[in-house]
Amino acid sequence: MSTTVAPVEASDPWFQDLFATRIGGARYGKDTAIYKFEKIKRAKRQAVADHPERRMLDFGIGENDEMAPEHVRAVMRREVDRPENRGYADNGIALFKQAVASFMEREFGVALDPDKEINHCIGSKTAYAMLPAAFIDPGDVTLMTVPGYPVAGTATKWFGGDVHRLPLLPENGFMPDLDGIPGDVLERTKLLVLCYPNSPTGAVATRRFYDRVVEFAHRHRVVVVQDAAHIMLSYEGSPLSFLSVDGAKEVGVEVHSMSKGFHMIGWRLGWVCGHEKLVRAFADVKDNCDSGQFIAIQKAGAAALADPAIPRQVREKYRRRLEKLVGVLRAVGFAATMPGGTYFLYTRAPVAAGDRSFATAEDASQYLIRDLSISTVPWDDCGAFLRFSATYEAEDEAAEDDIMAEAHARLMRARLKF
Numbered sequence: 311m312s313t314t315v316a317p318v319e320a321s322d323p324w325f326q327d328l329f330a331t332r333i334g335g336a337r338y339g340k341d342t343a344i345y346k347f348e349k350i351k352r353a354k355r356q357a358v359a360d361h362p363e364r365r366m367l368d369f370g371i372g373e374n375d376e377m378a379p380e381h382v383r384a385v386m387r388r389e390v391d392r393p394e395n396r397g398y399a400d401n402g403i404a405l406f407k408q409a410v411a412s413f414m415e416r417e418f419g420v421a422l423d424p425d426k427e428i429n430h431c432i433g434s435k436t437a438y439a440m441l442p443a444a445f446i447d448p449g450d451v452t453l454m455t456v457p458g459y460p461v462a463g464t465a466t467k468w469f470g471g472d473v474h475r476l477p478l479l480p481e482n483g484f485m486p487d488l489d490g491i492p493g494d495v496l497e498r499t500k501l502l503v504l505c506y507p508n509s510p511t512g513a514v515a516t517r518r519f520y521d522r523v524v525e526f527a528h529r530h531r532v533v534v535v536q537d538a539a540h541i542m543l544s545y546e547g548s549p550l551s552f553l554s555v556d557g558a559k560e561v562g563v564e565v566h567s568m569s570k571g572f573h574m575i576g577w578r579l580g581w582v583c584g585h586e587k588l589v590r591a592f593a594d595v596k597d598n599c600d601s602g603q604f605i606a607i608q609k610a611g612a613a614a615l616a617d618p619a620i621p622r623q624v625r626e627k628y629r630r631r632l633e634k635l636v637g638v639l640r641a642v643g644f645a646a647t648m649p650g651g652t653y654f655l656y657t658r659a660p661v662a663a664g665d666r667s668f669a670t671a672e673d674a675s676q677y678l679i680r681d682l683s684i685s686t687v688p689w690d691d692c693g694a695f696l697r698f699s700a701t702y703e704a705e706d707e708a709a710e711d712d713i714m715a716e717a718h719a720r721l722m723r724a725r726l727k728f
Contacts (some may be wrong), residue, residue, distance in 0.1 A: 314478075316616060319363050319464075332468045346672065346688065353679040361683060365447040369635075369698040370652075370685035373575045379620055380609070382574070387614040389606035399602025400432035401593045409612035410566075410581050410728045416618065417542075418551035427559075429593045433578035434539050434567040435591065438462040438503070441535055441563075441582075445500045445593040446471040452501040452657050455486050457510055457691040459537065462503045475497070477692045484513035490527050496530050502562075505537035507544055508635045510651020510689060510697040511656045514546050520555040527561035533588065534562030540652040541578075542571030542621035545629050549651075553584060561662050570653070572614045579603055579611045628653040631700035631710060637700070642721040643728050654703055659694040662727040669697055682720045 315453045319326075329338040344352075351371060358366060377383065389395050407424035407692050414420040421426055431437040438461040440450060448470030454463045463473040476486035486504075504523070506515035527534050536552040544550070552558050563584030568574040616619055632648060637644035637653055637680050646657045659671040663681075667676040671688035675696060678684040687697040704710045 339543075342401065348678065349672070349676065350687065353676055354685055355612045357679050357683050360680075363537055364683045365716075366683045366685060367684045367713060367720070368702055369700075369717075370687045371699055371701050372687070373701060374570065374573045374592075374624070374653075375701045376573045376616065376705045378572065378574045378577065379617075381617075382572075382610050382614045382620075384608040386606055389609045392606075396607040397605070397608070399430075399608060400604050401597060402602060403605055403608050406430055406518050406581075406608040406612045410583065413615040414551070414553070414583065415622075417549060418554045420551050420553045420583075422553075422583055423586070426584045428531075428581055429589050429596070430579065430581045430603060430608065431565070431592075431599055432580075433563045433569070434537065434580040435461055436596075436600070437565045437580065437582050438535070438537070440595045441592055441593045442466045442469055442471065442501065444588075445533060447497060447535070450501075451495055451499040452503060453491065453495075453499055453532070454503050455505060455508070455551060457584040457689045458505055459509060462501070462535065466501070470498075472498070472653065478508065478511055478513070479692055483507055483592060484511040485515070485519055486521065495728050498533075499530060499532050501539065503535045504528065505539070506550075506552075507649075507651025509537075509540060509652050510654045510687070510695075511650050513656055514544055514650035515552070517550065517552060517555055518591075519554050520550075520558060523553060524561055525558040528557070531713065532561075534558070536562060536564045538564050538707045539567040540570050541566065541627055543628055543653055545625070545632075545648065545650040546650040559584050563592070568614065570625055572611075574611070575616065577611070579607055581640075630707075631702075634710060635698055635700055636715050638718045638721070640662040641718060642724075643726050645728065653699060655698040655700070656689070656695055657698070658728065659696045660726040660728050662693075662706075663724045678724075682724060683715060684720060690723055 313463050327336045328336055344493050354366060378638060407428045410428050411422045411424040414422050442462055442465040446466050446469040450471040450473050452466040452471060453476055454473050466473055466651050467724040478484040523534060541549045562572045563582050567580040584588055632655055636646045636648050644657050646655060649655055663670055663677055671690045671694035675686050676687035704713055
């Protein structure tokens with residue numbers, strides 16, 4: 311099969327034509343397209359330069375605004391100085407796996423063998439990059455919900471597979487239509503990647519939906535990967551683990567993170583749990599990709615998992631902030647509702663501000679940044695939506711209220727239309 315090779319320019323390094331096609335081939339480094347988050351960064355810099363007197367109200371940040379609790383940091387400080395923690399962790403230490411098993415039993419009633427059904431990862435992102443390596447061959451399909459976290463889909467394409475997108479629409483409660491997948495796609499499908507509580511929509515899965523997923527996986531011989539990064543930020547009842555549903559462990563794994571529910575964003579620690587052989591396959595791939603997270607971090611993570619107060623406090627903080635944000639946005643015209651989970655509020659974008667119209671959510675987002683110094687994240691995958699995050703920096707509730715009041719005043723002046 312012949313391929314078109316981009317001409318090598320005089321300014322290119324000698325190896326320009328050696329880059330793999332998965333990252334652009336000979337065109338690598340020459341793409342002039344500006345991606346969404348870079349556009350946001352540039353617009354924010356310009357707004358700050360143009361209006362230094364006007365603070366940026368940043369609802370675009372997608373990471374916790376607090377450090378990990380002091381007693382967790384204390385464990386880290388202590389363990390850093392212990393010589394026994396200096397070496398490679400490989401596929402994880404027993405202490406962390408046991409802490410995970412206890413956490414899963416306590417929070418979800420899920421019993422797991424810490425030696426066989428749990429394996430740590432250096433943040434959940436690495437797990438989504440590695441799991442396709444255990445299953446995807448050229449021509450295989452991964453089912454991915456959109457909008458959503460793209461890493462597993464990117465990895466699927468790198469291994470020669472295809473991604474079939476499952477739109478998350480408000481009329482379906484932001485749940486994928488599993489019955490609408492074409493038969494020829496199902497015949498090639500190996501993975502179904504889900505994310506509940508869902509980022510960015512905030513939807514939460516029900517036990518009935520998960521029962522349907524288990525039946526679907528058995529019928530079509532599909533492995534399920536459930537992203538549970540936001541699971542401890544569940545506001546509609548108790549957090550629901552996919553693995554707590556009958557038969558779920560037989561068809562998949564759940565990927566958890568210490569980031570969102572424990573204020574441990576930069577620590578890069580999570581785990582994959584579920585069917586023993588699926589976890590082993592992940593561990594085998596991982597063993598050839600990294601040598602494990604620093605043991606001191608795993609020990610601090612174990613201490614965090616042992617404290618049920620941490621995720622409760624994190625959850626209540628972001629519940630409070632989201633309730634305030636919903637009130638502000640509804641007062642200026644947004645059809646905002648409280649999400650079922652996550653610290654994101656996903657709502658339809660305005661179509662105009664005064665006499666200025668917006669063709670896309672990205673247009674609306676750029677206007678809010680440049681003209682109002684309000685930063686959000688646009689999503690145009692399945693309609694025009696904006697994502698507001700409750701992770702803005704505020705020292706206390708009074709500071710939160712001040713930010714809300716300022717946001718309300720600016721948005722009112724914009725004369726938004728929907």
